[in-house]
Structures are given as C-alpha cells and as structure tokens.
Amino acid sequence: MTLAETRQLPARILNDFERSHPQPLVLVLNLLRVGSLLDKEITDYLSRYDLTGPQVGVLRILGHYYEHGRDGMPLSEIGECLAVTKANMTGMVDRLERDGLVVRESDPTDRRIKRVRLTPKAHELHGRIKPGLLQYLTELMAVLEASEKEQLLDSLGKLRRVLGDAAVSEPDGCDLGVVAQ
Amino acid sequence: MTLAETRQLPARILNDFERSHPQPLVLVLNLLRVGSLLDKEITDYLSRYDLTGPQVGVLRILGHYYEHGRDGMPLSEIGECLAVTKANMTGMVDRLERDGLVVRESDPTDRRIKRVRLTPKAHELHGRIKPGLLQYLTELMAVLEASEKEQLLDSLGKLRRVLGDAAVSEPDGCDLGVVAQ
DNA sequence: ACCTTTTAATAAACACGTTGACTATTAAGA
DNA sequence: TCTTAATAGTCAACGTGTTTATTAAAAGGT
Incomplete structure (x- = not known):
C-alpha cells in the first residue's frame, strides 16, 4: 500500500x-x-x-584538487569535504598510506599540518576506476525519470540544509558539485 | 548553481x-x-x-511485533528487518542485553534459535522515547512540502527496489510500513 | 538409518564512524 | 613579550557494519 x-x-x-x-x-x-x-x-x-567507498571518496577529492593545481591537502580539510571528523581521517590516511596510495608530507609553513598527496599508483588507479563506476551509478539511477532526478536532487538539497551540512552552497569548495540548492 | x-x-x-x-x-x-x-x-x-539509532531500531521492531502478539524474535529475523547481517545482530543484542533492555531465550521447538525479548525496562523506555522522536523527525521533514514528500517517498521506493531491498513490498512483513512502492 | 545440506548463532578480523583527551604548534590579546 | 586561546593531528575506547569460519541443530535424500 x-x-x-x-x-x-x-x-x-x-x-x-x-x-x-x-x-x-x-x-x-x-x-x-x-x-x-x-x-x-x-x-x-x-x-x-580492493578499495572501499570512503577510500575512493578521498581519491576523488584529492584527484579533483590536483586537477585544479592544488597538490597536497591537510587531513582536516579532506575530512570537511567528506563530512567526517579529523580523528577518522587519521585512520583513513593510515590505511591508504599502508596501501601505497597516498603519502603524508610536512607543510614547511605550518608545522602542525600534514599534507596528503596522491601517489602515481593512486592517480593511475583512480583514472582506471572512474569511468566504470560512473557508468555503474548511472545505470542505477536510470530507474528514475529525468524530472524525478531533478526533484530528488532538490529535496535532498533542502534536507542537507536543514541537517546543517557545512558543504552546502560552497560555490567551488570541497563539495565537488554535490550541492543541490 | x-x-x-x-x-x-x-x-x-x-x-x-x-x-x-x-x-x-x-x-x-x-x-x-x-x-x-x-x-x-x-x-x-x-x-x-544513552541509546543509538540502531538500538532504537531493534526496540522499534520488537515493540511492533509485541503489539501484534508476537513476543520474542530470532536474531536473524531482526537482522532481516534492519537489512543487517546476523553476525552484526549478535553484537547488537549483546549490548542491549548488557544494558538490561532485552533477554535471550531458548526456543523449545528449535534449539538453534535464540528468541530476543524486550524487558519491562525496554518497553517503558521505548514508550517514553517514541513521541518525542517522532515529533523531532516530523519537524525535520517539515522543510519539504506535502507533494514533495510524496514524490520523495516514491523515488526512494524505486531506488530500494533497484538496490534489491528484500523488505520492499512485504505486505505486513518486518518493514513496518517503510515500503513506498 | 545415514549422509549431506541448510540454517541459527557466535567469534575473529577488519573498515569506518563517533567522542574525548592529549601534544605540538600557531595566532591573538593584554 | 607573555599568557591564553585556537588549530592540526594522533590515540584510546566504543558502536556498527562487513566477511569468513566454526559449532550445533534441523531437514532432506538415498
């Protein structure tokens, strides 16, 4: 019913x-x-x-910023993009570093900061994964009509705002176009 | 944009x-x-x-079934309702039992089964929590127009179906009216 | 009756998320 | 300048989720 x-x-x-x-x-x-x-x-x-969703999230963020000339990103900043605490980022970066996908580099201008950078292996892997994953998600979302998708995006945007998503309405911020305001 | x-x-x-x-x-x-x-x-x-979302989920399921004359539910069955593995249910029930909210009881007709039952404390607590939580969620969802909510429910139902949610379209099953088909 | 397969629950190992406490460093203000 | 406050990162403890393997019990087939 x-x-x-x-x-x-x-x-x-x-x-x-x-x-x-x-x-x-x-x-x-x-x-x-x-x-x-x-x-x-x-x-x-x-x-x-051998990757998880959150791990690809990190690759996606770092890859996007790399393409915009910003190589190396502080842990906390990645966490803000993913709406996740910095304590959680420590573990995430630990595992990615263990798998040879990122490296931590000290920031010479602020010794508190560790900048996370993609390795060549990660660039290659992310480039190889991206098209297929996008294709896959596109097929999943194909159950919805075009107008339905527009409406859904609009409703989700309202919910993100009422739920206090800090990444909402940042023009070209870390949200990577996820904003649906 | x-x-x-x-x-x-x-x-x-x-x-x-x-x-x-x-x-x-x-x-x-x-x-x-x-x-x-x-x-x-x-x-x-x-x-x-001092409760978590998943814990209240278990209370909600067991409470609903109790009101329909079914007292005591196997762990696996609760897991199906919540779309969660039975391995996960073991830990969940462990913690709820530790906090005195449920008890495990052996099933006399099938000795593999442990039936999980709400304690009086849990019945009381759940009854106390329910109205406020519902009020709270209602206020959150109030950012959406009535027609928007209908449309959202419809779209989410389509997604649940394409994502293979076993609990979709079970007439009076464990889904507790969550079905939006 | 016996053997095989399925099922219920548990346990171990892991990923991911939280809060709270802690250190080190930087920034700000009297 | 010196004290104080804010920030970056880590760690410990916990809850929730997964997969894989194990044990016990039930069900089925020959």
Whole structure:
C-alpha cells in the first residue's frame, strides 16, 4: 500500500495506518535505508579493486584538487569535504598510506599540518576506476525519470540544509558539485 | 548553481559542468550524504537516552511485533528487518542485553534459535522515547512540502527496489510500513 | 538409518564512524 | 613579550557494519 493510496481510504483506516506508520518516520527510515543500500552496493562494486567507498571518496577529492593545481591537502580539510571528523581521517590516511596510495608530507609553513598527496599508483588507479563506476551509478539511477532526478536532487538539497551540512552552497569548495540548492 | 540552472547555460559550459559533476554521481553523493547526516542527527538526539539509532531500531521492531502478539524474535529475523547481517545482530543484542533492555531465550521447538525479548525496562523506555522522536523527525521533514514528500517517498521506493531491498513490498512483513512502492 | 545440506548463532578480523583527551604548534590579546 | 586561546593531528575506547569460519541443530535424500 503506497502512501498515496492511503489517501483514498476511509478516515478510520487511514488513522490506524498513520498511527503505526507516520509519514515522517516512513520518510526517514526510507532515506536511511537507501543510504545504507547504496553504500553496500558501492562497497561491493569497488571490492574488485580492493578499495572501499570512503577510500575512493578521498581519491576523488584529492584527484579533483590536483586537477585544479592544488597538490597536497591537510587531513582536516579532506575530512570537511567528506563530512567526517579529523580523528577518522587519521585512520583513513593510515590505511591508504599502508596501501601505497597516498603519502603524508610536512607543510614547511605550518608545522602542525600534514599534507596528503596522491601517489602515481593512486592517480593511475583512480583514472582506471572512474569511468566504470560512473557508468555503474548511472545505470542505477536510470530507474528514475529525468524530472524525478531533478526533484530528488532538490529535496535532498533542502534536507542537507536543514541537517546543517557545512558543504552546502560552497560555490567551488570541497563539495565537488554535490550541492543541490 | 542548481542542476536546473545548468540547463539554461550555453552548451560548452554545460559540458564542462557535466564532465566534472555528472548528475548521477551528484545524485548518489547527495543520497549518501543525507543518509549519513540523518544518522548523525538521530544519534545525537538519542544520546540523551544513552541509546543509538540502531538500538532504537531493534526496540522499534520488537515493540511492533509485541503489539501484534508476537513476543520474542530470532536474531536473524531482526537482522532481516534492519537489512543487517546476523553476525552484526549478535553484537547488537549483546549490548542491549548488557544494558538490561532485552533477554535471550531458548526456543523449545528449535534449539538453534535464540528468541530476543524486550524487558519491562525496554518497553517503558521505548514508550517514553517514541513521541518525542517522532515529533523531532516530523519537524525535520517539515522543510519539504506535502507533494514533495510524496514524490520523495516514491523515488526512494524505486531506488530500494533497484538496490534489491528484500523488505520492499512485504505486505505486513518486518518493514513496518517503510515500503513506498 | 545415514549422509549431506541448510540454517541459527557466535567469534575473529577488519573498515569506518563517533567522542574525548592529549601534544605540538600557531595566532591573538593584554 | 607573555599568557591564553585556537588549530592540526594522533590515540584510546566504543558502536556498527562487513566477511569468513566454526559449532550445533534441523531437514532432506538415498
């Protein structure tokens, strides 16, 4: 029974349905569920490259900034892009460094900062992964009509704003075009 | 710049934008971001009760089934409802049991099964949490118009189906009305 | 009846996320 | 200048998720 269909039910039944499954709760549970399913799907796809979703996120950020002439990025700054704490970045960079995909370099102008830089291996790997992953995601999203995708993006933008996403509405910031305001 | 606005740009600029930020990728990143922000938001709200989102998920499932006369649920079955592995359920139930919110009981008819049951403390706690949490989520979702919520639910349902969510379209199954097909 | 396959739960090892505490360094203000 | 506050990174402890392997019990086929 879709929510739309409940609209056509007698008031008594609608009330019963609404009482046990209020629409906002249903909405939130669906958002969380799609997020986790999408995460699993991407993790699964990337397992053939021995990479995880968050790891590719880091490669994507660093790759994008590299293409814009900024080589080497502080851990905290990467964390802001990914909406993740700097403590978490320490572990992420540890594992990427262990796998030879990034290096930590000291910043000569500020000795607190460690700049993370992609290795040649990572540049090659990311370039090899990107097209296929994009193709894969495009196929997944193809279940939605063009107008539906526009609307979805718009709604998600509103939710990001109400949820206080710092990366929303940064013109050419770390958000990489994810902004849907 | 919204996706809609890019529609009105000269083809050359649109191509540049599309090349670095293809819409399907933007869509996926937004879905993942909203999922994680929502998760943090709920975690934060529930911290005052010393509970986590997934823990309340278990209470919600067990509470719902209890109200329908089914007291005690196998670990695996809870896992199916939450789209989570049974290995994960072991740890979840461990912590809930440690906190005195559930008990494991042996099933007399099938000695492989442990049935998880809510304690009185959990019933009381869940009843106390539910209204406020629902109110909170309702306020969050209030940024969306009614028609927008309907459309969002519809799109999320399509995504859940293409992502192979087992709980989709189970009439009165463990999905608790989350189905938006 | 016996053997094989499936199923339920657990455990170990790992990735990822949090908070809170800590060190080192830089920035700011009296 | 000297004290104080803010910032970058790390670490420890924890919760949640995965996969893989193991044990025990149930189910099925010959």
